[in-house]
Amino acid sequence: MSTPEPMYGWALDAQGRPIPIAAATRGAQGYRCPICNGAMIARKGDVKQHHFAHESLYHCTPENVAAVIAGKWLVMQLAQRMVLKKSAMVGWALGDRSFEGDILKDVIAIVENHETEHGKADIALIGANGKPKTVINVTSTDATSAFASHGITVINPPIDVFRSGQMDLDGLLKASEVIGGWRLLNIDGELQTEPIKLREILQRMVTYPPFQFWGKLGVEGPYTDVIRFGEHLLWLSPEIWQVTVGGSINRLGPELVVTIQEWPQDNGSVVVLFYVVLRDKERAIAVRRFAHPDEVHARLSAAFRMRQVTVEDVARWLATS
Numbered sequence: 657m658s659t660p661e662p663m664y665g666w667a668l669d670a671q672g673r674p675i676p677i678a679a680a681t682r683g684a685q686g687y688r689c690p691i692c693n694g695a696m697i698a699r700k701g702d703v704k705q706h707h708f709a710h711e712s713l714y715h716c717t718p719e720n721v722a723a724v725i726a727g728k729w730l731v732m733q734l735a736q737r738m739v740l741k742k743s744a745m746v747g748w749a750l751g752d753r754s755f756e757g758d759i760l761k762d763v764i765a766i767v768e769n770h771e772t773e774h775g776k777a778d779i780a781l782i783g784a785n786g787k788p789k790t791v792i793n794v795t796s797t798d799a800t801s802a803f804a805s806h807g808i809t810v811i812n813p814p815i816d817v818f819r820s821g822q823m824d825l826d827g828l829l830k831a832s833e834v835i836g837g838w839r840l841l842n843i844d845g846e847l848q849t850e851p852i853k854l855r856e857i858l859q860r861m862v863t864y865p866p867f868q869f870w871g872k873l874g875v876e877g878p879y880t881d882v883i884r885f886g887e888h889l890l891w892l893s894p895e896i897w898q899v900t901v902g903g904s905i906n907r908l909g910p911e912l913v914v915t916i917q918e919w920p921q922d923n924g925s926v927v928v929l930f931y932v933v934l935r936d937k938e939r940a941i942a943v944r945r946f947a948h949p950d951e952v953h954a955r956l957s958a959a960f961r962m963r964q965v966t967v968e969d970v971a972r973w974l975a976t977s
């Protein structure tokens with residue numbers, strides 16, 4: 657028995673442009689392999705999964721063929737949309753709500769293999785300030801959390817679907833994982849969602865005596881998990897807190913989960929940030945500056961004993977007791 661013929665999701669067309677099998681015309685249409693330059697045929701019958709096949713001898717793997725051209729195709733497709741001022745929509749969920757946003761909004765350039773201060777982006781969508789607004793991971797997800805914590809939206813296409821070439825642009829984007837998608841929303845006015853700004857404001861909450869702040873997260877228009885501080889309105893959903901602040905997760909009771917982060921200060925004090933979730937749906941934050949790091953942990957254990965409390969009680973207690 658011979659081994660089954662490898663199924664390629666990608667080829668170059670007669671003009672040398674990357675083409676996924678989903679967009680190919682059946683048969684020998686001048687398609688070529690990007691690696692060995694051999695002729696390829698689009699097999700689009702009724703029985704097998706649609707694929708390209710080498711006409712003769714081949715040593716190129718479907719993975720390598722996809723790796724060398726799929727990213728280029730994505731850049732070309734997005735660039736075409738950008739030039740035509742069309743959108744490229746992605747979707748994601750926050751809790752039980754779903755959102756969608758246009759990754760091409762306010763984008764002025766699309767760059768492959770872009771070196772940024774936070775790591776290399778396979779594809780970077782650059783905004784008017786010259787910095788990436790969104791990055792798309794094609795081969796590597798190494799810098800994902802660095803990008804996300806600096807307010808850059810990260811798109812992870814489903815790699816198997818992408819390699820197989822069995823998709824179009826909208827289908828691929830729709831099936832992609834979106835991290836930090838809230839940056840793509842048309843959030844009007846004062847609602848603050850930028851990780852860097854949020855961290856600044858959280859820090860400012862405890863810059864002056866009494867060095868403590870707490871509050872319940874509430875609803876503001878269509879947004880849940882919002883809190884006001886001075887003139888600022890902060891959106892602090894669990895997902896946003898995760899990439900903006902992060903921290904260690906502590907189960908302090910059957911229905912009480914507190915995420916704790918510590919920010920050591922130059923003067924030896926430490927800012928401690930608490931994200932409190934009670935009964936899975938009530939949320940609050942507490943921020944406190946301790947003069948010495950030793951003070952932090954001693955205070956936590958007593959939370960176990962709390963019963964019949966509101967989420968605000970817990971936050972106040974963490975900030976003040």
Ligand SMILES: [Zn+2]
Binds near residue numbers: 689691692694710715
């Ligand atoms: Zn080949």
